[in-house]
Amino acid sequence: MASGGITRLTRLIRALLPQLVAVEGESMAPLLPSGAWVLVRRAPRRLPRLGQVVVVVHPHRPGFELVKRVGAVSRERRLIWVLGDNRAASTDSDQFGPLPAEALRGVAVARLRPGRPLWLGADPGRLR
DSSP, X not given: OHHHHHHHHHHHHHHHSXXXXXXXXXXXXXXXXXXXXXXXXXXXXXXXXXTOEEEEEOTTSTTOEEXXXXXXXXXXXXXXXXXXXXXXXXXXXXXXXXXXXXXXXXXXXXXEESSSOEEOOOOGGGOO
């Protein structure tokens, strides 16, 4: 009984606290080069905004997470299209299609490293 309470408490803490995610690969360079650290808040109940940097689960590799930018959102169908800023080095919705809202794990709020911390707001201008 006590361990069940601890498990629920752990899940609640994880849901409320932001997480630190390490970027691997060059798909989001130059903004988020390989080795960058990103502060991610858990997925909100609503869909992300166009241009936000998000963490999603790869549709063909359960448990494998991707850091991408939201390129399109279908609110009616609850689908998200994600793209890498560095399209030549990115595996994204151009290859695997739109993702269901349930694939969204969180929204990046800041790059902590390299360099000075940088707040990451929605930036639709980065979509090409």
